[in-house]
Amino acid sequence: QLQLQESGPGLVKPSETLSLTCTVSGGSISSSSYYWGWIRQPPGKGLEWIGSIYYSGSTYYNPSLKSRVTISVDTSKNQFSLKLSSVTAADTALYYCARQGLAMIVMLIRPGAVDSWGQGTLVTVSS
């Protein structure tokens, strides 16, 4: 049974960097069958995709966040991580890590539907 668990500080100061890690158990992050992604949800609002990474290190990011986001993978620890810099109150949200299937368009392997989610971790940006 695949499990994903987010970890990291629940409170981040404005202008600082939000750092979260997702630990994957019950499956290998090195599988060529999946992307691994981050999705967030502000309290009481909808879902926003942040970005995704393939085991090879290939990444796709939301252009609206791309200048501030870095997603990395550590296959030796079966983990992947999110860093979001220069945070503001607008970045306060429930952050989910997730496993995504694949979509192949124009011979490119891209992240697809999200078939497994972590429970989410609330990150509040406040001084």
Added chain:
Amino acid sequence: DIVMTQSPDSLAVSLGERATINCKSSQSVLYSSDNKNYLAWYQQKPGQPPKLLIYWASTRVSGVPDRFSGSGSGTDFTLTISSLQAEDVAVYYCQQYYGTLLTFGGGTKVEIK
């Protein structure tokens, strides 16, 4: 960017009745080379992460009750709950994965009338 627009924002349906949720994409999410619609539906209950119900617009995830069905192609899609049960109270989201920017609809809240 592909914008996903869901309607209605909320709906109240009597137990056992049909619930229909619509999702419209600002451009087609049908890939002609494989004839697949790159669209998924999720269910999110209070305090829980979303759960994948349907992918490729109409393929139900194993274990999802068959009262849930997805239909549509191109830019217009529908999630139908054929006979609403109490446990179906949730917010439902559509999502496209055709573009390099993955986007979700704003959600539709389903309640019991």
